[in-house]
Amino acid sequence: MIEDAVNPPNVTLEEIARAAGVSPSTVSRILNGTARVLPAKQKAVEQAIARFNYRPNVLARSLASGKTDTIGVLTQTVSSPFYAEWLRGIEDGLQEPGFTPLFVSSRWNVKDEVSRMEQFIARRVDGVIMLHSQLDEPSLIGYSRHAPLLVLGRSLQISASLASLALDNLQGARDATRHLLEQGHREIAFIAGPPDHEDAIERLNGYRMALEDAGIGFDVDRVEQGDYLETGGEAAMERLFARGASFSAVFCANDQTAYGARLTLFRRGLRVPEDISLVGFDDLPTSSYMTPPLTTVRQPTYEIGRLAAQGIVQMIRRQPVTLSPVSLTLMTRETTRRIVPSSRPGDSPL
Amino acid sequence: MIEDAVNPPNVTLEEIARAAGVSPSTVSRILNGTARVLPAKQKAVEQAIARFNYRPNVLARSLASGKTDTIGVLTQTVSSPFYAEWLRGIEDGLQEPGFTPLFVSSRWNVKDEVSRMEQFIARRVDGVIMLHSQLDEPSLIGYSRHAPLLVLGRSLQISASLASLALDNLQGARDATRHLLEQGHREIAFIAGPPDHEDAIERLNGYRMALEDAGIGFDVDRVEQGDYLETGGEAAMERLFARGASFSAVFCANDQTAYGARLTLFRRGLRVPEDISLVGFDDLPTSSYMTPPLTTVRQPTYEIGRLAAQGIVQMIRRQPVTLSPVSLTLMTRETTRRIVPSSRPGDSPL
DNA sequence: TTGTAGGCGTTATCAG
DNA sequence: CTGATAACGCCTACAA
Numbered sequence: 079m080i081e082d083a084v085n086p087p088n089v090t091l092e093e094i095a096r097a098a099g100v101s102p103s104t105v106s107r108i109l110n111g112t113a114r115v116l117p118a119k120q121k122a123v124e125q126a127i128a129r130f131n132y133r134p135n136v137l138a139r140s141l142a143s144g145k146t147d148t149i150g151v152l153t154q155t156v157s158s159p160f161y162a163e164w165l166r167g168i169e170d171g172l173q174e175p176g177f178t179p180l181f182v183s184s185r186w187n188v189k190d191e192v193s194r195m196e197q198f199i200a201r202r203v204d205g206v207i208m209l210h211s212q213l214d215e216p217s218l219i220g221y222s223r224h225a226p227l228l229v230l231g232r233s234l235q236i237s238a239s240l241a242s243l244a245l246d247n248l249q250g251a252r253d254a255t256r257h258l259l260e261q262g263h264r265e266i267a268f269i270a271g272p273p274d275h276e277d278a279i280e281r282l283n284g285y286r287m288a289l290e291d292a293g294i295g296f297d298v299d300r301v302e303q304g305d306y307l308e309t310g311g312e313a314a315m316e317r318l319f320a321r322g323a324s325f326s327a328v329f330c331a332n333d334q335t336a337y338g339a340r341l342t343l344f345r346r347g348l349r350v351p352e353d354i355s356l357v358g359f360d361d362l363p364t365s366s367y368m369t370p371p372l373t374t375v376r377q378p379t380y381e382i383g384r385l386a387a388q389g390i391v392q393m394i395r396r397q398p399v400t401l402s403p404v405s406l407t408l409m410t411r412e413t414t415r416r417i418v419p420s421s422r423p424g425d426s427p428l
Numbered sequence: 429m430i431e432d433a434v435n436p437p438n439v440t441l442e443e444i445a446r447a448a449g450v451s452p453s454t455v456s457r458i459l460n461g462t463a464r465v466l467p468a469k470q471k472a473v474e475q476a477i478a479r480f481n482y483r484p485n486v487l488a489r490s491l492a493s494g495k496t497d498t499i500g501v502l503t504q505t506v507s508s509p510f511y512a513e514w515l516r517g518i519e520d521g522l523q524e525p526g527f528t529p530l531f532v533s534s535r536w537n538v539k540d541e542v543s544r545m546e547q548f549i550a551r552r553v554d555g556v557i558m559l560h561s562q563l564d565e566p567s568l569i570g571y572s573r574h575a576p577l578l579v580l581g582r583s584l585q586i587s588a589s590l591a592s593l594a595l596d597n598l599q600g601a602r603d604a605t606r607h608l609l610e611q612g613h614r615e616i617a618f619i620a621g622p623p624d625h626e627d628a629i630e631r632l633n634g635y636r637m638a639l640e641d642a643g644i645g646f647d648v649d650r651v652e653q654g655d656y657l658e659t660g661g662e663a664a665m666e667r668l669f670a671r672g673a674s675f676s677a678v679f680c681a682n683d684q685t686a687y688g689a690r691l692t693l694f695r696r697g698l699r700v701p702e703d704i705s706l707v708g709f710d711d712l713p714t715s716s717y718m719t720p721p722l723t724t725v726r727q728p729t730y731e732i733g734r735l736a737a738q739g740i741v742q743m744i745r746r747q748p749v750t751l752s753p754v755s756l757t758l759m760t761r762e763t764t765r766r767i768v769p770s771s772r773p774g775d776s777p778l
Numbered sequence: 779t780t781g782t783a784g785g786c787g788t789t790a791t792c793a794g
Numbered sequence: 795c796t797g798a799t800a801a802c803g804c805c806t807a808c809a810a
Contacts, residue, residue: 090787101797106789114795133550137491138787141802146487156531157516159714162507169506169533178547181506181531183519197528200483308717337717344719364509367658367687369694369719440803451781456805466779488803491786 089130097130098122109134140202149390150198150206150225151179154186159362160332160379164209164230167383175391177204188212199224205390210277226393230386231277236399241389243382243401247277250375250406251284252291254329254357257373257408259292262417263327263355267300269314269339271331278306281331281359299323304335311338319346326417327355333362333374340368340413351415361409370412377406439480447480448472459484490552499740500548500556500575501529504536509712510682510729514559514580517733525741527554538562549574555740560627576743578736581627586749591739593732593751597627600725600756601634602641604679604707607723607758609642612767613677613705617650619664619689621681628656631681631709649673654685661688669696676767677705683712683724690718690763701765711759720762727756 091109095102100119107113108123115123126132140146151168153161165181172179180203184191191212198206205226211218215234221227222240233244258266268285271278286296300323302314311330315338318325330336336358343350350356350370358365358374365372382404392399441459445452450469457463458473465473476482490496501518503511515531522529530553534541541562548556555576561568565584571577572590583594608616618635621628636646650673652664661680665688668675680686686708693700700706700720708715708724715722732754742749 088787092787102788103790103797104795107796110789112789116795119796133546135491135787136551137487137496138802139789141485141487141491141804142787142789144789144802155516156506156519157512159509159512162509162512166505166507166533178530178532180528182528183516196483201486308714337714340719341717341721364658364687364714367691369690369700371691438803442803452804453782453806454780457780460805462806464779469780485803488786489805491788492803492805494786494805 088135089132091132091134094123094126094130094132097126145204146202147177148201148203149177149179149387150194150201150203151181152191152194152198152206152208152211153181153183154210156181156183159364160334160360161209163363163379164383164386167380167385168207168387169383171384171387172391175387177387177391179207184212186212192217195221205394207386207390210275212274226390228386228390228393230382238396239393241393241399241401243386243389243404245277245377245382245404246406247280248284248287250359250377250408251281251329252288253284253406253408254359254373254375255285255288256291257410258327258329258355258357258414259288259294261327261355261414264294265300265325265327267302267318267323267325267328269302269304269311269318269328269330269335271304271306271335273303275306278331285329300325304331304338306332306334308334308338308341311335311340312342313338315339315342325354327357327414329357329359331359333358333360333365333372336365336372336374337368340372351413355414355417357414366409366411368413373411373414374409375406376409378404438485439482441482441484444473444476444480444482447476495554496552497527498551498553499527499529499737500544500551500553501531502541502544502548502556502558502561503531503533504560506531506533509714510684510710511559513713513729514733514736517730517735518557518737519733521734521737522741525737527737527741529557534562536562542567545571555744557736557740560625562624576740578740578743580732580736588746589743591743591749591751593736593739593754595627595727595732595754596756597630598634598637600709600727600758601631601679602638603634603756603758604709604723604725605635605638606641607760608677608679608705608707608764609638609644611677611705611764614644615650615675615677617652617668617673617675617678619652619654619661619668619678619680619685621654621656621685623653625656628681635679650675654681654688656682656684658684658688658691661685661690662692663688665689665692675704677707677764679707679709681709683708683710683715683722686715686722686724687718690722700763705764705767707764716759716761718763723761723764724759725756726759728754 091105092102095105105123108115108120169179182194184194203225208229210231211229226239229242232242234242270282289296302318304310304314328339330339343354348354358372361374361376365374389399389401441455442452445455455473458465458470519529532544534544553575558579560581561579576589579592582592584592620632639646652668654660654664678689680689686706693704698704708722711724711726715724739749739751
């Protein structure tokens with residue numbers, strides 16, 4: 079029998095108190111469970127709240143209490159399929175402890191990244207999670223003085239208010255390359271990520287290391303520059319061919335790059351994996367639906383997101399943070415294929 | 429020469445005023461450009477702000493001013509590739525007018541949707557944009573009394589505080605089906621979306637309508653239920669075959685469904701488009717990188733996001749809202765192919 | 779042009 | 795257990 083009349087939007091705690099015949103502090107106590115209150119008053123207040131459809135003003139509450147129950151989450155692009163699962167993990171992980179994530183994008187731009195952080199501070203978030211920050215360590219330490227800061231995808235000197243969770247990109251890239259080697263490939267091309275990305279560099283190093291482990295020289299001629307985007311992979315693959323590079327497999331610094339490379343192969347009438355083997359990195363949700371399903375290095379991003387959520391909450395509560403490093407695993411699917419050892423070395427797909 | 433000492437986190441406007449030798453209101457005025465101030469004081473204040481690295485407390489400001497410059501954005505899943513571009517469009521569109529989006533997911537769950545809206549109200553957002561709400565119209569109208577509400581992907585009775593922007597799903601589906609018909613296909617299967625989604629129903633109707641326009645009966649046997657996800661498309665396609673349905677083309681209610689269907693075709697050794705033509709809906713960013721690139725109906729989601737951002741700001745400013753309906757366009761790529769009329773009617777790919 | 783004072787809606791500290 | 799009362803940090807008349 080609750081009337082759905084045109085309720086004057088903003089009911090305040092004080093009005094509830096008056097309606098219930100108690101003092102504002104009592105209402106506040108009931109709202110927060112701060113102290114025991116007589117059942118009778120409790121009930122009166124609850125009824126008033128229901129009747130007026132009262133909702134505490136979060137702003138006022140935060141101002142008074144000094145906490146906002148908000149976590150700033152800085153991502154490079156909210157729209158990247160790569161970050162999507164991370165965000166979901168974070169959102170889910172923050173749900174139960176009662177925090178709200180504030181997602182913003184820096185668009186791979188250091189200046190934006192700074193302004194977003196300033197915004198977080200101005201909004202008095204209780205903590206910040208950064209996905210792939212480009213800021214230098216001193217800056218990060220500076221920000222961590224305002225609120226606990228957790229940086230994903232980097233490894234930093236940690237403190238009580240600064241933590242990081244790194245992924246073993248090097249290992250992942252090494253495994254992927256090794257897989258190709260085990261299949262008999264000797265000429266493995268690599269399409270790199272942005273040269274200024276820490277993880278892109280690690281992946282390149284992993285590729286290189288695996289090659290050297292196998293006694294195969296690292297050949298610059300088989301490496302092309304990509305940009306982590308489909309278009310970059312497409313173009314890089316094109317350049318590889320234009321340059322007459324010889325290879326039987328291509329390892330791409332990330333899945334999006336692999337998608338682009340795949341398209342170029344398709345355009346040139348080359349079959350995957352019959353003519354060329356292809357490996358990606360990230361294991362985006364759609365990668366297992368490519369034709370054929372892409373062999374790639376899986377990053378458990380959703381789980382990492384949850385871990386991060388859990389970690390930042392622990393930091394806020396001044397509890398010890400437990401962030402064990404996450405390992406990446408190769409998902410062997412159908413874009414790689416064993417090469418017959420009899421094939422003449424130096425065989426070019428061209 | 430700014431010292432980066434361990435600054436006591438929270439400098440207040442009052443401290444700035446004291447340091448600059450002026451009153452708090454003067455500082456406030458300078459901060460907001462509310463009134464002219466003597467150049468000398470202006471400078472003194474600016475210096476103090478810089479020196480103390482002062483950042484106004486957004487909470488206090490909002491509480492006092494009654495506006496938060498925040499827009500609640502309710503999406504079904506932050507992590508869906510489908511919503512990604514919308515979010516980006518909204519974020520970009522909100523940037524310039526100075527609003528911050530607050531992204532949350534309802535996970536396709538009405539209960540969550542309600543609680544998110546409550547949260548928005550509690551946070552006193554200045555406006556709300558909903559992507560595909562499942563709430564009924566009365567509820568939406570109710571919420572719109574708290575703050576301007578803009579619903580995307582639905583068509584509603586509009587008012588000064590409630591607007592909607594619908595997409596012509598029916599038209600899009602009709603065009604797609606017609607395209608297939610023009611290519612000579614007569615047996616066109618359809619993998620539908622969730623039966624309780626307005627747009628899924630519209631797409632089914634568009635398919636049906638095109639068939640009837642062409643004088644071809646709508647055949648339930650060629651329709652399978654999907655769920656807008658890859659796995660659903662995969663399974664639906666499988667069922668289509670298991671049931672022995674006969675078709676030369678498949679139209680999927682969305683791209684993710686098409687991805688799944690594509691995989692099933694691949695598994696069965698059927699070529700696209702040589703054996704079966706395939707059409708999707710949405711034009712996700714990766715669709716043009718499928719093998720072969722997917723023919724699909726494009727929704728200009730990024731642009732819609734920007735439009736929505738612009739629209740909600742107009743509503744907040746009590747300006748007339750201009751939301752012209754958005755049309756969808758067929759992107760003819762390479763998963764569809766003209767069928768030779770000579771092929772015996774009733775030809776089954778099996 | 780500038781300062782004073784009151785208020786925004788809650789929480790939190792103290793008596794009682 | 796409960797009610798005043800003072801913050802929280804800023805904005806905005808109002809007055810000077």
